[in-house]
Amino acid sequence: MVSNLAVETENLGRIYKIHGNTREKNVRKELIALQDVNLQVRQGELFGLLGPNGAGKTTLIKILTTLLAPNSGRAFVSGFDVAKEPEKIRPLINMVSGGESSGYGLLTVRENLWMFSQFYGLPSRESYQRIDALLKLVGLEDRIHTKSSDLSTGLRQKMNIVRGFLTDPQVLFLDEPTLGLDVGASRAVRNLIRDWLNQDKTRTLLLTTHYMVEADELCDRVAIINHGRVLALDKPSVLKQSLQREALFEITVSSLNGLNPSALERLPGVGKATCQEVGELSKLNFSLQEEAALAGVINLLTESNVRIMRLDKHEPTLEDVFVNLVGRSMDEIEKEESDDEQG
Amino acid sequence: MMNKVNPLAVMPFEKVSGWRLFVKTVIARAYPRVVGQQREKSWIFFDIFLPMLAVSAYVFVYRAIHAPEEYIGFVVVGGAMTAFWMNIMWSMSMQLYWEKEQGNLALYIMAPNSMMAILLGMALGGMLATFLRAIAIILLGSLLFHVQYAIGNFLQLLGVFFAAMTALYGLGMITASLFLLFGREADHLVQLAQEPVYLVSGFYFPIRSFNFWIAAAASIIPLTLGLDAMRQLVFPSGALLGFLNVNVELSVLLVLCVVFLFGARALLGYMERLAIREGRLTESRR
Numbered sequence: 001m002v003s004n005l006a007v008e009t010e011n012l013g014r015i016y017k018i019h020g021n022t023r024e025k026n027v028r029k030e031l032i033a034l035q036d037v038n039l040q041v042r043q044g045e046l047f048g049l050l051g052p053n054g055a056g057k058t059t060l061i062k063i064l065t066t067l068l069a070p071n072s073g074r075a076f077v078s079g080f081d082v083a084k085e086p087e088k089i090r091p092l093i094n095m096v097s098g099g100e101s102s103g104y105g106l107l108t109v110r111e112n113l114w115m116f117s118q119f120y121g122l123p124s125r126e127s128y129q130r131i132d133a134l135l136k137l138v139g140l141e142d143r144i145h146t147k148s149s150d151l152s153t154g155l156r157q158k159m160n161i162v163r164g165f166l167t168d169p170q171v172l173f174l175d176e177p178t179l180g181l182d183v184g185a186s187r188a189v190r191n192l193i194r195d196w197l198n199q200d201k202t203r204t205l206l207l208t209t210h211y212m213v214e215a216d217e218l219c220d221r222v223a224i225i226n227h228g229r230v231l232a233l234d235k236p237s238v239l240k241q242s243l244q245r246e247a248l249f250e251i252t253v254s255s256l257n258g259l260n261p262s263a264l265e266r267l268p269g270v271g272k273a274t275c276q277e278v279g280e281l282s283k284l285n286f287s288l289q290e291e292a293a294l295a296g297v298i299n300l301l302t303e304s305n306v307r308i309m310r311l312d313k314h315e316p317t318l319e320d321v322f323v324n325l326v327g328r329s330m331d332e333i334e335k336e337e338s339d340d341e342q343g
Numbered sequence: 344m345m346n347k348v349n350p351l352a353v354m355p356f357e358k359v360s361g362w363r364l365f366v367k368t369v370i371a372r373a374y375p376r377v378v379g380q381q382r383e384k385s386w387i388f389f390d391i392f393l394p395m396l397a398v399s400a401y402v403f404v405y406r407a408i409h410a411p412e413e414y415i416g417f418v419v420v421g422g423a424m425t426a427f428w429m430n431i432m433w434s435m436s437m438q439l440y441w442e443k444e445q446g447n448l449a450l451y452i453m454a455p456n457s458m459m460a461i462l463l464g465m466a467l468g469g470m471l472a473t474f475l476r477a478i479a480i481i482l483l484g485s486l487l488f489h490v491q492y493a494i495g496n497f498l499q500l501l502g503v504f505f506a507a508m509t510a511l512y513g514l515g516m517i518t519a520s521l522f523l524l525f526g527r528e529a530d531h532l533v534q535l536a537q538e539p540v541y542l543v544s545g546f547y548f549p550i551r552s553f554n555f556w557i558a559a560a561a562s563i564i565p566l567t568l569g570l571d572a573m574r575q576l577v578f579p580s581g582a583l584l585g586f587l588n589v590n591v592e593l594s595v596l597l598v599l600c601v602v603f604l605f606g607a608r609a610l611l612g613y614m615e616r617l618a619i620r621e622g623r624l625t626e627s628r629r
Contacts, residue, residue, distance in 0.1 A: 014622075016622060017621075062449075062622070065453050066452075066453060066619070067449050067452060067453055067619060068619060068622050069619050069620045087455070090453060090454060090455040091358065091360070091455040093453070094453075095450075095453060097446070100446045101445055101446055102445060102446045102447050102450055103445075103447070104375040104379055106375065106379035106380065106382050106383060107374075107375055107378075107379050111374070111375075111378070111379075114371070115371045115372070115374055115375065116371075116450065116454075118367045118368060118370065118371030119367075119368050119371060119372075119450075119451065119454040119455070119456040119461075120358055120454055120455060120456075121358035121359040121360055121363070121364040121367060121455070121456075122354075122358055123356060123359070126354070126356055129348045130348060130350045130354075132348075133348040133349070133350040134350040137350065137351075147382075165350065165351070166350075167358075168353065168354040192351075195351050196351045199349075199351045199352050199353065200352075200353050
């Protein structure tokens with residue numbers, strides 16, 4: 001099947017069966033990781049999957065890379081069905097995950113990369129040339145003969161990223177590629193991604209991230225995903241424009257004095273409100289259907305003895321789009337899930 | 344020399360596929376075992392010195408009870424072959440599980456290579472690396488205990504050795520797939536199996552000492568017959584202490600080769616399908 005779509009999913013679904021612990025060993029629970037996901041990623045596109053941890057991004061990537069079978073629906077990569085024709089997909093793809101520890105610690109960076117290149121059938125001489133050149137591009141040329149067990153997390157991740165580009169895939173899947181990288185290294189990876197796509201317009205890159213700024217800066221289109229469902233899918237600029245009808249404000253306060261951000265939402269003309277702790281300060285973000293409603297917010301804060309340090313009106317970001325769709329920020333969702341796991 | 348390769352441009356060469364990809368994969372996966380493992384010098388202590396202690400203990404016992412001198416040679420050859428069994432149990436069998444934990448297994452399955460080539464590479468690499476250890480034990484043991492060899496048919500000896508190795512690593516490939524299913528419990532299974540296998544496979548004495556049915560049952564472990572046949576071929580009185588005729592043992596080993604290799608292939612395919620269906624390939628990272 002010839003297709004100009006690099007990736008296509010039709011009502012894709014995946015459920016994990018979770019076995020209970022010792023006390024509840026007969027209890028079988030089900031976790032819906034993906035539900036009715038419909039996506040179309042065009043050839044040459046840099047497509048972003050945005051969502052908090054546990055949203056279903058990695059599950060989707062696993063299905064598309066033929067590592068996991070869907071329970072319902074269908075998925076195609078370069079026109080081939082992931083469930084029926086995995087052997088046709090595998091030569092065309094590669095994947096790198098953030099924080100992965102693949103390879104062998106006793107081998108050097110160069111040896112590890114050579115080994116993985118052989119699994120894709122690259123001739124050894126050309127493989128070594130590409131490894132050397134790619135390591136230079138990511139600034140790892142001085143570690144070429146270092147055992148990978150001696151690399152720091154960030155350097156190891158650079159090696160993994162080189163592994164992804166080494167085999168010149170038609171579709172590259174990057175699952176949180178900048179996880180654990182410092183600012184400079186993350187920027188270098190983003191530049192590498194852009195340069196790689198610019199070299200050949202038939203290449204496609206599917207990126208998952210929970211860094212909104214990264215998605216905004218890199219992606220042609222993004223899908224916002226939460227609880228296994230795609231909530232929105234479009235160009236970042238279009239998604240942000242959808243919020244333009246509302247004015248977005250950020251008020252920095254010293255302390256909320258027990259005031260719940262949801263109290264703001266009960267005021268007339270106020271939309272979604274969230275709060276983020278930044279050091280000793282708190283930042284209240286909220287949208288207003290009309291700017292006149294700002295007076296009500298200020299009054300409420302004053303009555304609650306909340307000291308306002310700063311007030312900003314700002315342009316919508318993908319984070320605002322996410323809050324508008326889900327009702328909470330990604331940080332809040334991840335914190336709640338982390339608290340649930342610990343509790 | 345300046346490197347003029349543009350690594351981001353479309354590759355100006357073809358990737359190989361088919362049997363050439365299979366061979367490349369076998370070699371590449373064998374590489375970490377052959378080269379990487381030699382870099383960790385602790386193997387000299389764990390894989391040569393410690394087995395030599397066990398060999399020495401049996402040698403001193405046999406000398407103390409005035410056992411036939413061939414028994415000393417039996418022990419040295421058994422000690423060398425123990426290295427292969429240790430490699431199967433502690434390295435080969437646990438390997439796929441360990442690969443899963445590391446995140447390598449998902450990358451192997453996602454690549455266009457055959458998983459059978461990965462397993463064969465693991466086996467070949469393990470075999471070559473262990474061969475060095477086995478040779479070291481043979482040389483050291485022979486020098487220390489003055490072992491005399493009388494090889495009548497070198498070709499037959501080679502045939503027995505390679506048949507035993509092929510069947511043994513075929514068995515290792517099967518256990519690698521099984522242990523992937525058992526997960527962390529596999530470690531306990533290895534510990535549980537180690538000593539009984541040492542006993543019934545006759546590493547330090549001829550299995551003819553057992554009754555026929557125990558020896559026959561132990562022959563499911565390829566090293567049992569391999570070791571017995573090799574002892575018959577390298578020691579003058581070996582045939583007198585052998586379990587079965589060498590040709591019969593070689594034939595059984597060849598049957599075991601076929602059974603274990605095809606069994607490994609079928610089991611690996613099943614495990615791969617199961618892992619993809621149930622999402623077990625990277626479950627520790629999900």
